[in-house]
Amino acid sequence: MAVTVKTFASASEAAGALSSDRSARYLGGGTLVMRALNEGDVSISTVVRAQDQALTRIDASGPRITLGAGVTFARVLAERDLGFLHAPARSIGGPAVRNMGTVGGNLFAPNPYGDFTVALLALDATVAVAGGFGSRDIPIEEFLQARDRQAGALVLSISCTRPASTEAFRYRKIARIKPKGGSVITLAAHLPISGGRIAGARIALGSMAPTQIRARAAERALDGRSLDAATIAAAASAVTEGTSPSDNALGSAWYRREIVGVHLRRLLSGQE
């Protein structure tokens, strides 16, 4: 079925068109919306696009980085100043998907996708969203909790603070096929260290719930402690608390619960 394509010069015009039409979807890199159209998704009757250069801007020079929603994973990988995001960007798709898929679209990618968002959740990113009401900044965790209701809003950019060191941010995606494959589970950890102790740990998990979630019990097990074997073991045994994984072709819910602690232990202890 043919759909109406509306192309706008500015993101704010596109946001207006998106918020006023429940059957409109925003087309970023195409890996989600074109796939839905190819599958005959009749809930989409309008496709909205914006050719606004602000959506593809990267500001990676300072301690706080901002990625336009339309920045592709290939561009993240080409940016030397974004080294801390290279592992999550590289873990997505093959080269063609990385040339197309965007960091904004990844916020909406359902399981077993959305790996980049796991990294951004661990980094406590802020999502700038435009709707019919104007634009506002939303913490990524709040954005994800209300993701099903975000379809009428347009993501403009995502920003986060650069981790203090390469040790402070870690990422691991478990896939059955290498180098490319959907996620069995995905883990990211941000471990700021203050006076030899972890202060403000954030552990994020993909494919362990309907959206990417934080493992708060594991975070509590880490906070205020040094990253030693006992602390890591406590975090690993607490990591399934609050998770609700599903069965899919890549793994069962049981299997995901069994392995997530093992992989968190390996991630925190720096094992390959």
Add this chain to the structure above:
Amino acid sequence: MSKIPLQFRHNGRDVAIFVDGGTNLLVALRELIGDMTPKFGCGQGGCGTCSVLIDGELHLSCLTLAETVAGRAVETLDGMKQGPNLHPLQRAFADNFAAQCGYCTPGMLMAAKALLDRNPSPSRDEVIEAISGNICRCTGYEPIINAILAAAGGRVSA
């Protein structure tokens, strides 16, 4: 619903077509231009056999809204041969038995070309990474990897 006029460069030649809203580039190439080299595999971005180059960058034509290529250069396998001669990558695929049923071959060749255009002497790992978005159910990949390395190294029969 009205048709949308679309002009772009297809293998070095200007083309002008009318597309329906929401038409993907794969349908535009195959059904409206008659270039049957990009194949339909999954329609989901999972198999890679519809791969084409857009302004030299590897893209999945089934996930590309046709009208987004307006004014841009699209390269498909149909444009790869050099006059009457096969492209060195095509020659290497033939020499190394890299095509069996052949359905993945157009996408594999475009992914390989995207790699060699940027990196003329890739490592084996770089070749594996470059074709990681392309599925082959016949060869087990080894002959394809060897063919791409042979083309890169110039070890191809004339």
